[in-house]
Amino acid sequence: LAKTTQPISMDSYEGQEVNITCSHNNIATNDYITWYQQFPSQGPRFIIQGYKTKVTNEVASLFIPADRKSSTLSLPRVSLSDTAVYYCLVGVDTGTASKLTFGTGTRLQVTL
Amino acid sequence: GAVVSQHPSRVICKSGTSVKIECRSLDFQATTMFWYRQFPKQSLMLMATSNEGSKATYEQGVEKDKFLINHASLTLSTLTVTSAHPEDSSFYICSARVGTGGSGYTFGSGTRLTVV
Numbered sequence: 001l002a003k004t005t006q007p008i009s010m011d012s013y014e015g016q017e018v019n020i021t022c023s024h025n026n027i028a029t030n031d032y033i034t035w036y037q038q039f040p041s042q043g044p045r046f047i048i049q050g051y052k053t054k055v056t057n058e059v060a061s062l063f064i065p066a067d068r069k070s071s072t073l074s075l076p077r078v079s080l081s082d083t084a085v086y087y088c089l090v091g092v093d094t095g096t097a098s099k100l101t102f103g104t105g106t107r108l109q110v111t112l
Numbered sequence: 113g114a115v116v117s118q119h120p121s122r123v124i125c126k127s128g129t130s131v132k133i134e135c136r137s138l139d140f141q142a143t144t145m146f147w148y149r150q151f152p153k154q155s156l157m158l159m160a161t162s163n164e165g166s167k168a169t170y171e172q173g174v175e176k177d178k179f180l181i182n183h184a185s186l187t188l189s190t191l192t193v194t195s196a197h198p199e200d201s202s203f204y205i206c207s208a209r210v211g212t213g214g215s216g217y218t219f220g221s222g223t224r225l226t227v228v
Binding site for chain 1: 116123148158161214215220221
């Protein structure tokens with residue numbers, strides 16, 4: 001899996017938009033970009049996945065520039081419940097034994 | 113959606129004893145499951161890949177004799193921490209594939225192990 005680099009932590013106030021950028025300079029042609037969210041003392045939860053340009057779902061948006069060497073997870077109008085660690089993963093699906101390798105993640109703290 | 117049930121959610125054991133953690137796929141069959149360990153304020157570290165009906169594949173540096181993995185059925189994988197020591201205290205999480213791509217994984221709720 002391509003190595004990823006994210007900020008260790010971010011702080012935000014409730015109601016703001018939060019953008020978390022992940023660098024993945026060595027991304028391969030077939031690699032997808034996936035983001036997971038982990039609340040304290042829980043397993044990670046899938047948020048969003050993309051290959052290029054922009055992907056949006058009910059939770060977040062994912063922006064991927066043309067060179068795909070970075071990606072930005074955008075959380076609109078965060079609330080206290082969005083306080084969590086966000087992981088950016090890059091890799092290709094090679095079958096049933098494909099394993100997810102997590103990087104350091106970004107610890108987002110949302111306050112009033 | 114696909115759910116992985118992990119038990120117990122937390123356990124405290126004495127040094128030298130063994131602890132078993134169960135991971136069940138509730139509404140799907142999981143040929144492959146993954147076990148992770150997470151220390152406080154750190155990321156998830158993959159320990160091993162559990163394959164139904166065969167031996168688990170351990171990541172480098174993980175002691176297979178200490179962390180016994182059994183995947184006897186398509187819905188159950190277990191991790192047994194043998195002769196536990198305080199340094200084994202951690203958050204253990206299982207995962208299973210439910211689809212393709214990076215989105216195709218579901219995780220258990222984790223087990224907080226404290227060895228005293």
